[in-house]
Amino acid sequence: MNNFGISRTGQTVLFGWGQRHALPRLIKPFGNRAFICTDNRFPQDSLLCALATGMRSEGIAVEVYDATVAELPLECILDAASQARAFGPAVVVGIGGGSCMDLAKLVALALSHSGEMSAFYGEFKVPAPVLPVIAIPTTAGTGSEVTPVAVLADPARDMKVGISSPYLIPQVAVCDPELTMSCPPRLTAIAGADAMTHAIESFTAVRREPTAELGLNQVFVGKNVFADAHALLAINALASNLATAVKSPDDRSAREQVMLGALAAGIAFGTAGTAAAHAIQYPVGAVTHTAHGLGVATLMPYVMEFNLPACLPEYSEIAHIFGVAQTGHSNEQQARRGIDAVQALFNQIGVPESLAALGLAEDKLEWVGEQSMLAARLVNNNPRQLSRESINKIVQACFVGKRDQLRGIQQ
Incomplete structure (x- = not known):
């Protein structure tokens, strides 16, 4: 039998307790403006709020979008992309479950390439690299922090659709188990x-x-x-x-x-x-x-x-x-x-x-x-x-x- 292997990853995957504290230094090589894609749990969670505080203390300008909706409707993506475009980030940070991380990928895509989101549905439709993405999961399941796919709900279609491209793999994934401790x-x-x-x-x-x-x-x-x-x-x-x-x-x-x-x-x-x-x-x-x-x-x-x-x-x-x-x-x-x-x-x-x-x-x-x-x-x-x-x-x-x-x- 002929062995065959293929590996596609971002630049860095960090795993372990407390690794979230490396976030400011991980952002700096990309620039000093970070747009966070997260949900309404973010402002209520002291550990998550501390991430934004730590970034700002290191001179990083931070804009937070905390209205991510589960299953990621297209309207949510367009809303977040509009806010991000006005802010002008150097990096997009997804903090939360799979929908938050997928949103970060799609905001990075929207800010990097013009056209309707539907133009990218399927495989290999993203023509070139997107804005750098850093993914920080707070649940343990989707694996979106290291995958080349983002899934969304398009109201024009009966089912969810996916955009799959190696360009969507986050440049950095930070997996800190402490962030899952409050997961019900x-x-x-x-x-x-x-x-x-x-x-x-x-x-x-x-x-x-x-x-x-x-x-x-x-x-x-x-x-x-x-x-x-x-x-x-x-x-x-x-x-x-x-x-x-x-x-x-x-x-x-x-x-x-x-x-x-x-x-x-x-x-x-x-x-x-x-x-x-x-x-x-x-x-x-x-x-x-x-x-x-x-x-x-x-x-x-x-x-x-x-x-x-x-x-x-x-x-x-x-x-x-x-x-x-x-x-x-x-x-x-x-x-x-x-x-x-x-x-x-x-x-x-x-x-x-x-x-x-x-x-x-x-x-x-x-x-x-x-x-x-x-x-x-x-x-x-x-x-x-x-x-x-x-x-x-x-x-x-x-x-x-x-x-x-x-x-x-x-x-």
């Missing part, structure tokens, strides 16, 4: 489940022929050796610590490991990409208005069940990571124990076992299948070939909460 258990669970799904889908993504053009023609290239290493780091960290971080929010070690897992998963899927669970979640989320992480985690065990024939070694490795592998079992039995372990972890942290429990109406199942197939990048990144019929079967099985409906089915 429910959000910790949803974000962590999202990270686990990123890790699993990147680890099991389709393996493509490693031509010299692959990394130049696609942002998300499928399974590769660098993504695998980060995905396994993420799965290890999350398997052992996510439930603890949810149940014991003050556990510093668990918080640290969950943030490490989210970061590593972001690096992994930033090149490998995600697959069927994400393709199906987009229409599910559009009609149920449920959190992205909740949707992909609900779907993940069912997608894994469908993909099992193509992923026996990977799922067996997951079983070993979770400590549920048993000697004497066949490869298929070991792999299925891996799926069981993932679903058990999700159940433990409150992820629903079915799409019905997420609030999806039965009369929407056909529509969900139809819309899922439109996400060609995600569908084509799945390790087992997907058809409209097979996606419908995954959706139906997940709707009723019966994984065994997917055993032995043809593609």
Whole structure:
């Protein structure tokens, strides 16, 4: 087998307790005017307010946009970009969850290139570098601090859309676990489940022929050796610590490991990409208005069940990571124990076992299948070939909460 790897990162990734205090020195090489994209939690949180204070004390002019809206509607992006344009920043700083960091990327894009935001939808549509972005996550899940993608909600479209370009990878990521300590258990669970799904889908993504053009023609290239290493780091960290971080929010070690897992998963899927669970979640989320992480985690065990024939070694490795592998079992039995372990972890942290429990109406199942197939990048990144019929079967099985409906089915 020919090994193939691709790594795309910004200039600096800092991880660890207290690393946020390096922010002023990290900004200075880019200039002395910083535009912060954050949400309404910022002025109420002493740790976050201290970031702006520290920047100003070092002679950096700071403008704060704290009206970021979850799921990032287009109107929010245009509003923030207008405020930033009037300020004239040298660097854009995203502080918060995935939407805040995605907003920072898109404000940097809007300030660097003219045109409607829709002109950049898809892959490789950003023509040149954008204003430098520094990303500081306060949740542990999306991995946006190291990924080449930003997701937004365009009112002209039924579902969220993405802009994917290596130019959107933040120049600097600062991951300080202390900033996640105040994250409530429910959000910790949803974000962590999202990270686990990123890790699993990147680890099991389709393996493509490693031509010299692959990394130049696609942002998300499928399974590769660098993504695998980060995905396994993420799965290890999350398997052992996510439930603890949810149940014991003050556990510093668990918080640290969950943030490490989210970061590593972001690096992994930033090149490998995600697959069927994400393709199906987009229409599910559009009609149920449920959190992205909740949707992909609900779907993940069912997608894994469908993909099992193509992923026996990977799922067996997951079983070993979770400590549920048993000697004497066949490869298929070991792999299925891996799926069981993932679903058990999700159940433990409150992820629903079915799409019905997420609030999806039965009369929407056909529509969900139809819309899922439109996400060609995600569908084509799945390790087992997907058809409209097979996606419908995954959706139906997940709707009723019966994984065994997917055993032995043809593609």
